[in-house]
Amino acid sequence: MKPPLRTKSVGTKLSEAxxxxxxxxxxxxxxxxxxxxxxxxxxxxxxxxxxxxxxxLAEVLALRSLLLNLHFRAAKGEPVAESEMRGLxxxxxxxxxxxxxxxxxxxxxxxxxxxxxxxxxxxxxxxxLLSSNRSVISRVKSTKNFxxxxxxxxxxxxxxxxxxxxxxxxxxxxxxxR
Numbered sequence: 001m002k003p004p005l006r007t008k009s010v011g012t013k014l015s016e017a018x019x020x021x022x023x024x025x026x027x028x029x030x031x032x033x034x035x036x037x038x039x040x041x042x043x044x045x046x047x048x049x050x051x052x053x054x055x056x057l058a059e060v061l062a063l064r065s066l067l068l069n070l071h072f073r074a075a076k077g078e079p080v081a082e083s084e085m086r087g088l089x090x091x092x093x094x095x096x097x098x099x100x101x102x103x104x105x106x107x108x109x110x111x112x113x114x115x116x117x118x119x120x121x122x123x124x125x126x127x128x129l130l131s132s133n134r135s136v137i138s139r140v141k142s143t144k145n146f147x148x149x150x151x152x153x154x155x156x157x158x159x160x161x162x163x164x165x166x167x168x169x170x171x172x173x174x175x176x177x178r
Contacts, residue, residue: 010041050097058100062092 014022026036045051050058069088073080080088 050100054097054100054104057103058096061099061103062096065092065096 022037023033026033029036029039031039066088070080
């Protein structure tokens, strides 16, 4: 059976880099460029609501927020009352979708090449990422507990350098005597 006759077309302008990227993706799928573009457009989601990845990221970020808050308090030896726990949960649930969208926007902005990225968009995404890391950094600076400091330091990816703005994450060992 023959496929239906296609008589309509859709056109767009692309940069050299965008065109090369589409060609590479079509080649990777084993299709001609026109076939790959048609399939990609027809497979695009129709709903304007959050996609599954966005919802999953939101839940992970809410859990991360709860875990960090509880671990921080436990490391300081502070009990968490039921009302405080409910407040932490409500706050994490209240901002989880916004944070997920901000993180996804930051990742998308970061993955674009310099010529494709709008300066204002990249700046906003960068600011969002920096403000998120600043809150973790302030927690790291405020605790004297080594295990908490190391745990929080790994959350922002600074563990490999052993430093967070001048604060060492490795315990000091006294010099050995000979």
